[in-house]
Amino acid sequence: MRFRRLAVLLVLLWSLLPLLWQLYTSLRTGSALISPQPGLSGWTLDNYRQILSGDPPFWRFLLNSTVVGLASTALTLLLAIPCAYGLQRQPARTRALLSGALLAAAVFPYVLLFLALLELARRFGLANHLLALSLPYAGLTLPLAVLLLGAAFRDLPPELEESALLEGLNTWQRLRWVLLPLIAPASASTGLLVFLFSWNEYPIALTWISRQELLTLPIAIARIAGSSVYTVPYGAFAAATVLGSLPLLALMVIFQKPIVAGLTQGAVK
Amino acid sequence: MSGVQRPQGLVLEGLERRVGSNLVLDGLNLSVAPGECLALLGPSGCGKTTTLRLIAGLDQPSAGRIRLDGDDITRQPPSRREVGMVFQSYALYPHLTVERNLSLGMELRGLPRERIAAQISSVLELLQLEPQRRRRPAELSGGQRQRVALARALVRQPRLFLLDEPMSNLDAQLREDLRAELRLLLCGGPQPVVYVTHDQQEAMGLADRIAVLHQGRLQQIGSPRELYDQPANLFVAGFIGRPRINVLPAEAGCIRAVRPEHLEPLAEGGLPARVLLREWQGASQLLQLETPHGRWRMVCDGRVELAESFGLGWPPARELRFEAGSGRRLH
Numbered sequence: 001m002r003f004r005r006l007a008v009l010l011v012l013l014w015s016l017l018p019l020l021w022q023l024y025t026s027l028r029t030g031s032a033l034i035s036p037q038p039g040l041s042g043w044t045l046d047n048y049r050q051i052l053s054g055d056p057p058f059w060r061f062l063l064n065s066t067v068v069g070l071a072s073t074a075l076t077l078l079l080a081i082p083c084a085y086g087l088q089r090q091p092a093r094t095r096a097l098l099s100g101a102l103l104a105a106a107v108f109p110y111v112l113l114f115l116a117l118l119e120l121a122r123r124f125g126l127a128n129h130l131l132a133l134s135l136p137y138a139g140l141t142l143p144l145a146v147l148l149l150g151a152a153f154r155d156l157p158p159e160l161e162e163s164a165l166l167e168g169l170n171t172w173q174r175l176r177w178v179l180l181p182l183i184a185p186a187s188a189s190t191g192l193l194v195f196l197f198s199w200n201e202y203p204i205a206l207t208w209i210s211r212q213e214l215l216t217l218p219i220a221i222a223r224i225a226g227s228s229v230y231t232v233p234y235g236a237f238a239a240a241t242v243l244g245s246l247p248l249l250a251l252m253v254i255f256q257k258p259i260v261a262g263l264t265q266g267a268v269k
Numbered sequence: 270m271s272g273v274q275r276p277q278g279l280v281l282e283g284l285e286r287r288v289g290s291n292l293v294l295d296g297l298n299l300s301v302a303p304g305e306c307l308a309l310l311g312p313s314g315c316g317k318t319t320t321l322r323l324i325a326g327l328d329q330p331s332a333g334r335i336r337l338d339g340d341d342i343t344r345q346p347p348s349r350r351e352v353g354m355v356f357q358s359y360a361l362y363p364h365l366t367v368e369r370n371l372s373l374g375m376e377l378r379g380l381p382r383e384r385i386a387a388q389i390s391s392v393l394e395l396l397q398l399e400p401q402r403r404r405r406p407a408e409l410s411g412g413q414r415q416r417v418a419l420a421r422a423l424v425r426q427p428r429l430f431l432l433d434e435p436m437s438n439l440d441a442q443l444r445e446d447l448r449a450e451l452r453l454l455l456c457g458g459p460q461p462v463v464y465v466t467h468d469q470q471e472a473m474g475l476a477d478r479i480a481v482l483h484q485g486r487l488q489q490i491g492s493p494r495e496l497y498d499q500p501a502n503l504f505v506a507g508f509i510g511r512p513r514i515n516v517l518p519a520e521a522g523c524i525r526a527v528r529p530e531h532l533e534p535l536a537e538g539g540l541p542a543r544v545l546l547r548e549w550q551g552a553s554q555l556l557q558l559e560t561p562h563g564r565w566r567m568v569c570d571g572r573v574e575l576a577e578s579f580g581l582g583w584p585p586a587r588e589l590r591f592e593a594g595s596g597r598r599l600h
Contacts, residue, residue: 159360162327167374167425168348177373181364
């Protein structure tokens with residue numbers, strides 16, 4: 001029992017220490033960070049003040065990322081749910097074939113695509129449009145989302161839909177009133193994965209967006225500069241990272257229950 | 270208007286279902302009159318659930334027709350057939366309350382609110398589910414869930430009831446209670462009822478007529494009494510009646526069989542038998558006997574005292590005779 005507690009503590013330290021270190025760094029002055037002896041002095045909120053008073057202020061990037069994340073999530077779920085439902089109704093062989101193709105697409109390293117995507121953006125004038133970013137994001141996360149939701153549909157007993165069919169519900173009504181509420185946990189966890197991807201995505205955001213006020217978080221953080229070329233603004237980086245993680249933390253807390261339910265769904269009949 | 274009276278009830282004509290090269294159902298003909306309760310009885314894999322799914326329209330037949338009150342519904346989509354079906358797993362919507370489970374279909378078809386409310390209230394009262402009205406299926410007992418499933422089929426006032434082993438998930442006592450309730454509720458109404466079960470006792474207790482299926486073929490259809498007294502073949506004789514019928518080895522192309530309750534101990538002579546096991550059941554006792562023809566079963570009055578070994582006899586008139594090759598009953 002004691003050993004188990006110790007093991008849990010170790011794992012927690014392992015995964016939380018970097019985050020705690022960021023939090024610590026964000027609250028220290030530059031000189032306190034590099035001083036050899038740790039002292040009680042040198043605590044400050046200046047790092048936060050600095051990035052929040054930048055031009056544009058940091059909350060602008062948070063907003064940008066939130067907008068792109070929500071749009072990508074909505075678009076992905078909107079497309080993935082009907083796809084997953086349709087996939088489920090295919091004969092076993094077609095389904096296996098399509099699932100294989102989706103899996104291949106899901107594991108493809110998307111970084112290799114960013115040049116082609118850049119060409120597309122230029123061609124269709126999508127550069128420097130915040131919402132346009134959600135097009136490649138939804139496209140890239142769609143295969144995994146369809147697979148995850150497909151598994152959720154497959155776990156539902158077929159009699160549920162048959163019963164609704166016999167009651168005279170049409171396809172849309174069966175999906176809306178019977179199936180969707182039952183795959184809500186899976187939809188929530190899938191949606192969160194999409195949001196996370198969009199929140200963290202770097203290469204496409206870097207190449208599609210150049211206007212300062214439209215940058216998403218990862219790009220904006222990378223562009224934080226020190227007072228001179230020779231200073232690395234550790235404190236400001238850390239403060240930006242902390243602020244950028246808070247919304248994710250909030251989402252996790254809100255969706256914790258349905259996500260865990262979604263992850264274990266179908267494990268026990 | 271034609272003067273010809275249209276056949277009422279459900280009629281299956283040469284219904285066939287093939288899955289790949291496998292013939293799951295082989296030319297089924299039968300009819301169920303309005304208000305009649307027909308049990309489809311047979312071992313698992315005999316085609317009874319397939320038949321039910323074909324009638325509901327959940328699967329398509331490879332050949333044959335389904336008529337309901339004279340209308341050919343073979344190609345009609347299931348949503349328009351107006352059947353009330355109770356699934357083995359009940360298939361209640363887990364996220365909805367009892368009340369919403371019953372109302373969802375009617376709401377989405379746009380029936381007036383007052384009418385839905387009235388219909389639901391009367392069915393909930395009929396099935397004594399009023400106190401559970403706002404509960405979800407997970408909060409109900411097995412028997413209550415089964416009643417909700419039944420209520421959902423009843424509330425729509427369908428043209429036909431289909432029940433797929435609705436009691437297989439319940440314990441024995443509940444099953445017995447519900448059997449009577451089900452019979453009162455469904456049978457004798459204006460709709461035909463088709464009831465699938467593998468439990469011959471349930472079929473005998475519930476149905477007006479029983480159709481015995483085996484390997485996709487109809488073996489016999491008739492009243493429980495007919496099936497018991499005049500089984501069409503050896504399979505039906507073995508499937509109907511508990512304990513199982515005793516079979517003698519083939520003799521000159523004829524197989525003879527005797528029901529356990531028709532056996533009696535003889536003062537002398539007869540088939541030598543030794544008691545292996547005695548199961549005392551109160552009014553009666555069930556004996557497992559060792560005979561030259563293998564293990565036989567015998568049922569007799571519970572008060573009879575029997576020796577360890579005795580001779581077995583039976584009235585010749587009680588004996589059933591079957592053709593050795595085909596298994597058909599000889600008259």
